[in-house]
Amino acid sequence: MNAISLASLNVVLEKLEEGVLFLDERRNVIAINPAAAQMIGRKHGDIVGKLCPSLFPGTGCAHTCEHSGKCSLMTADIKQEKKLVQDIVVARPDGALVPLHMWATALPSGGSLAHCAVVLRNRTREVQLEEIAGQRLRLGNLVGHSRVMQALFREILLAAASEANVLVTGESGVGKELVAQAIHDNSSRAKKPYLQVHCAALPEHLLEAELFGHSKGAFTGAATARAGRFEAADGGTLLLDEIGEIPLGTQVKLLRVLQEREVVRLGENHPRKVDVRIVAATHRDLPAMIKSGEFRADLYYRLRVLPLRVPPLRERREDVPLLATTVLSGLMSHYKRDDISLSPQAMDILLGYDWPGNVRELANALEYALVHADGAAIRPQHFPAELGSAMPPFSGYGGGNAAPAISGSGGEVPLTRYYRGPAAASEKELILAKLAEAGGNKSAAAEKLGMSRTTLWKRLKLYGIDSM
Numbered sequence: 240m241n242a243i244s245l246a247s248l249n250v251v252l253e254k255l256e257e258g259v260l261f262l263d264e265r266r267n268v269i270a271i272n273p274a275a276a277q278m279i280g281r282k283h284g285d286i287v288g289k290l291c292p293s294l295f296p297g298t299g300c301a302h303t304c305e306h307s308g309k310c311s312l313m314t315a316d317i318k319q320e321k322k323l324v325q326d327i328v329v330a331r332p333d334g335a336l337v338p339l340h341m342w343a344t345a346l347p348s349g350g351s352l353a354h355c356a357v358v359l360r361n362r363t364r365e366v367q368l369e370e371i372a373g374q375r376l377r378l379g380n381l382v383g384h385s386r387v388m389q390a391l392f393r394e395i396l397l398a399a400a401s402e403a404n405v406l407v408t409g410e411s412g413v414g415k416e417l418v419a420q421a422i423h424d425n426s427s428r429a430k431k432p433y434l435q436v437h438c439a440a441l442p443e444h445l446l447e448a449e450l451f452g453h454s455k456g457a458f459t460g461a462a463t464a465r466a467g468r469f470e471a472a473d474g475g476t477l478l479l480d481e482i483g484e485i486p487l488g489t490q491v492k493l494l495r496v497l498q499e500r501e502v503v504r505l506g507e508n509h510p511r512k513v514d515v516r517i518v519a520a521t522h523r524d525l526p527a528m529i530k531s532g533e534f535r536a537d538l539y540y541r542l543r544v545l546p547l548r549v550p551p552l553r554e555r556r557e558d559v560p561l562l563a564t565t566v567l568s569g570l571m572s573h574y575k576r577d578d579i580s581l582s583p584q585a586m587d588i589l590l591g592y593d594w595p596g597n598v599r600e601l602a603n604a605l606e607y608a609l610v611h612a613d614g615a616a617i618r619p620q621h622f623p624a625e626l627g628s629a630m631p632p633f634s635g636y637g638g639g640n641a642a643p644a645i646s647g648s649g650g651e652v653p654l655t656r657y658y659r660g661p662a663a664a665s666e667k668e669l670i671l672a673k674l675a676e677a678g679g680n681k682s683a684a685a686e687k688l689g690m691s692r693t694t695l696w697k698r699l700k701l702y703g704i705d706s707m
Contacts (some may be wrong), residue, residue: 258339258359261346266291266304269353278339278359280331291357295329296403326362328400330545336397338362376669379421381414382565383558384669387550391418398545399425404497406482406542407520409549412599415520416480418549423476428516431475434468439484447489447505451496454506461506469502469513476516482542483523483534494538517542552594552601559589559601564694566602567617570609579609582616592626670698 252259258275260268271286279286279294286294292304324342331337340360346353376384378392398405399422407415416435423433436449444458452467468477479485485493496502497517501510519542528534552559563581571577581589585608594600608621619627670684677683685695 256361258361260286260291260294260357260359261353262291262355262357264354268294275359278337278361279329280333280335280337295327326400328397330401330403338365338397338400376561379424380417381421382562383555384561385555385558387555388558391547391549394547395421396425398422398547401545402516403544404517404519404542405545405547406525406539407518407547407549408525409522410551410597411522412597413549413551414598415522415549416478418547419476419478419480419518419520422518423516426476426516428475432472433476433478434472435478435480436468437480439481443486443489446485447492450489451492451502452504454504458505464504467502467504469496469515470511472515473513474515476518479517479519481521481523482519483521483525483528487533487535490535490538494535494541497538497541552597556590560586562598562601563589563605566605567609568694570602570606574609576609578615579612580616582618584619585617585622588619588622588626670695671704674704 252272255272255274258278259272260275261270263269268287268289268291271283273283276283276286281294324340327339327341329337329339338361340362342358344356344358346356376382378395381388381392381395383389395418405419405422407418409415419435420433423429436446438446441449448458448461448465448467450467450469452465452470453461455461455464479493496513499510500514501512503510525534525539525543529536529539552562563586567579567581571579589601589604596603604622604626605617607623608617611621612618673684673687674681677687681695681699682692685692
């Protein structure tokens, strides 16, 4: 290539909105344009000469590349018309998460220094539009359409698109284990094992045996050799629940596993390679534990690559009606009852209570009320005594016997009756949007909304749109 054509090429590359990296046969970056450097969040000089996977840490693309020794984009497909595209999320050095399309194009051989061109396209705006059009009420078993829950859903999906370790924090009862499950179910590891270990439930020696496995005779009672949870979860995801309860001695061994990606069973001295995605969860204040010497700082930062905080229920009161109807519907199915509903006064109690035990306490309170209800409606007197002092949060809501009740299987009152601000007008529009997405198919729309078809039918009738 002569100097003129090279200069012309550089002008074009510098003006492209797409990012372009040129790689040699060993996957080293030999050239990059400004758009790619900006997406990755590094200076030109910090990129050229580096291995491509090192620029995209924690992504599925880098994971495949590092483990196979081959670029997952450099396949026979890129020599065909078919374009092999991967969606990745890059964690930049400044902490920003950037969603990208990535694909590769083979370059002609015969003297060229570059073997392949990797192209990047920023998906930030596209993702924003997807979020606006695809607002959901449910992600896995997590329920809510409050602003904070929608933000959490987005963070879960971003985390699921990566291979990085995740630390889930939040008060007891908020559903941290549901977040971990949602990350696994939406990741590339979804078809592989998902296991969890409750770190507070076992003494230190049994916890280590549970995590790392043991040989025959490693300790009293070890009659046979046994693989630990790390080995059993190979290729999948392992949830370390209540990670703050792990003793310091076990923390050292756990750190080694995370660093070396290998385990040594108790009673053995040879390592075994493992490929496990770690999600840790805790309600404890780990930074405070680090200061007091109860938790290792190096382990904390190794686990907290992607932090996720699950908000307490008092920070998302607008989700209480949706949660209550969802939980009550499940309880009615379990107890084989279809004749129970939440009275408006009962809903006011639920909305006025602070829920120190969060969603778990809400579920327990509803089960208590269902068991004690002696008629067709759950009323304030059916709740546990601690809910009795809860005051209705808004005046004029739920008062009067003429007000229709909210049924656990869908009810006759729109959930928006209990919402304030922009959320008060959102339910009808959300239902219409999901119906449009589903082409008018009510079953598909109900699934998108996270409600039963019966509940959707009642909502359509209530809003006068049941003729669709």
